[in-house]
Amino acid sequence: MNPKFTTKTFAIIAVLVCLALAGIVSYYAAGSPDGLNRVAIDKGFDKKERDHAAKDSPLAGYGAKGVDNERLSGGVAGVAGVLVVLVAAGGLGYVVRRKGHDEASEDHETTKA
Numbered sequence: 001m002n003p004k005f006t007t008k009t010f011a012i013i014a015v016l017v018c019l020a021l022a023g024i025v026s027y028y029a030a031g032s033p034d035g036l037n038r039v040a041i042d043k044g045f046d047k048k049e050r051d052h053a054a055k056d057s058p059l060a061g062y063g064a065k066g067v068d069n070e071r072l073s074g075g076v077a078g079v080a081g082v083l084v085v086l087v088a089a090g091g092l093g094y095v096v097r098r099k100g101h102d103e104a105s106e107d108h109e110t111t112k113a
Contacts, residue, residue, distance in 0.1 A: 015086060022078030027071045 032038075040046040058065045059080055063073035 015082075018082045018086075019079055022082045023075040026074050026078040029074065 037046070040049070054060055059077045062077055063070065064076035064080065067073035067076055
């Protein structure tokens with residue numbers, strides 16, 4: 001017997017993998033500067049760096065405000081980021097799907113008349 005692998009099952013597994021990567025694997029992320037930051041430091045224009053408008057937000061700087069452990073803070077911020085993107089993408093998908101469904105209903109009503 002072959003178990004049924006549905007789209008819903010795939011989506012749930014994908015979300016769990018994303019949450020695991022954001023929450024657990026980010027714990028092992030390197031703390032050294034990435035390529036762009038490294039170039040800025042090497043070339044000396046990192047001295048002109050300014051704070052951005054969201055510097056005091058709860059998830060600024062790839063960390064969660066109020067979580068003292070730096071690695072745990074990064075994991076919490078990663079999980080929060082995955083959830084924000086999931087909600088935004090899900091909401092957008094819902095709106096687009098509803099709009100397409102409404103337009104199909106209008107087309108059906110027009111062709112019936």
